[in-house]
Amino acid sequence: HADALLAAGGSGVANQGLTGCDGVTTGAVADTVVAPYNVVPELDHTVAAVIVEPVAANMGLVAPAPGFLEGLRAACDSVGALLVFDEVITGFRLGRGGAAGYFGVVPDLWCFGKVIGGGLPVGAFGGRADVMANLAPLGDVYQAGTLSGNPLAMAAGRATLELLDDAAHERLTATATRLGDGLVAAFADAGLAAMLPRVGPLLGVFFGDMTPGDFDEASVLARNGVYPKVFHALLARGVAFAPGAYEVLFPSLAHTDDVVDETIGIAAEAAAEVVGDLL
Template sequence: MERKHTLSQELFRRAEQVLPGGVNSPVRSGRSVGVTPFFVKSAAGCRLEDEDGNVYIDYVGSWGPLIAGHAHPEVVEAVRQAATRGTSYGIPCRLEVEMAEKVVSMVPSMDMVRMVNSGTEATMSAIRLARGYTGRPKLIKFDGCYHGHSDCLLVKGGSGLLTLGIPGSPGVPDEIVSHTVSLPYNDLDAVETAFRKMGDQIACVIVEPVAGNMGTVPPAPGFLEGLRRLCDTHGALLIFDEVITGFRLAPGGAQQRFGVLPDLTCLGKIIGGGLPVGAYGGRRKIMEHIAPTGNVYQAGTLSGNPLAMAAGLAMLNILSRPGVYETLEERAAYLEAGLARAAEEAGVPVTLNRVGSMGCAFFNGEPVRDFQSALQSNTEAYGIYFREMLARGVYLAPSQFECFFVGLAHDREALDETIAAAGEALQVVKNALGF
């Protein structure tokens, strides 16, 4: 169980001199769980190898995109073939059309889609489009839901903001967020009150249909349906941020799983097959307001990049095969049951939330239904658990408030190793904190 991290520690010291905090995205720093990051040398399937030769079963999967596993041969080959034809054009290519046709065929609410380069870019652009389409200024979001780091959305966000205890961000003027209304997730009464007060000013409601940036928090029965009804009643657009849930919970994402169709959908992560890609799309009459057919401007030099289109198309073709989502459900349910059993045997209060192949183990004895109940989780216990799992070769998200992801590469052997490691790690948590 003894693992050396000499090379990773040296790389981190070097990184701190040239990268803020030694990382290119805050949650990677590992500060909230009391570690310095290891540095990956290579990855294949469900396993990572670091620069010191340590191997880990990976439940982060690049924060969700690698649903088929690291370095999937079909994705790698698609990227290789695309690269031999050129890495970027800035001119339309066939892959863009094929990718758009594939996405539109899979996502129930989409007639048209615009490719961008990240989930942040997708949500930012969708909100601009909603404001341009409706002529209204205000938007509703939900506490603990993270929609990227654009200025108007850094209000009570989850993900790294929550992990690092940052309530918003310096550099965002008050007037930028003055039109952003943040409400409790799963509280439909609060949304109804907001619409009664300012319904004619609300351009859109943006929501993670399954919250994935304060851990995994599913929608309460009727919540998504209620948002759809309120938006229809008041002439606002409903935006689903499916950057995490898109193509993970079903071929058509959360909207297919729950049977509620938004006006606009934001995508990322899986759609790029591990390369940087985002997208937003929806009904034709809305999407045609985007330039050049409309006057809502949005552009990107690398949008529709051929390497990213090739990787994403290969990934979506893999996910279109029969039995894929049944396999993901079975494996995730097996892991959930094993973790629940381990927590019960150790006598450690853990609430497991899971929807499809995404989940979270909250160190919390009460149900987790929203931002406030997620915040009641014992982050000290999670930190111990994370370190003990890492020592046993299992890599979880370095934050209590992020998801674990089960993929097609997580075979029964990997799942059983994980459950066994969890049993040992939870015993350490119990002994350390006296549960």
């Protein structure tokens, strides 16, 4: 993370109602333009880079609209800006090639985390050889960290990635599909309006009758007060969803069909309770 660059944020920042930029210098905020997701911005030669989650997963789950990522690639190319994919969530989850492989749009730089550490703290970035050549010792940009290349994290990450073959990714997607379809039916049967967008093994949960396409639309649904009620009704029954409405669900290889089906059944009970309280 580079929180000194943070001008606005979703996830925990949005859940807690924080500005996201307190403690960040005025100059850093002024140098950052926050653009709406799923809209290709007009760029000029003063823009150094466009940084984007290829699948937005910090405003709930918002999928890229057709042509959005391709449009960003073309816009960056037209002015010489770098396209940077934040694949901390999508990397090695959507597939072995991450979002770049999934959508066929290649950025200039990638950011990774989470999955590549096998559950241990880790972060990594990489990209085009000519861009990376600016880093020392080949170039003049110095980058280092106390825990860079930590052997325990590297071993755990390598073991995890070796297990995540194509069959594992297919199973993850099948599990997310089973869970998403089951939750849609459970909520509908209880009379609770819900939208559960899915991209590969990533699953979002919005309570309302529209699928959001950007942060503003997602925020309307996240603030309607339904998600916390469902969360606590589920938690009381032994099911822990993401604690905030701006998060997403990550089914894992440990979630069997039996576990998924049990979760769906409990969700039906929780939804019925919530609907009863809302009436």
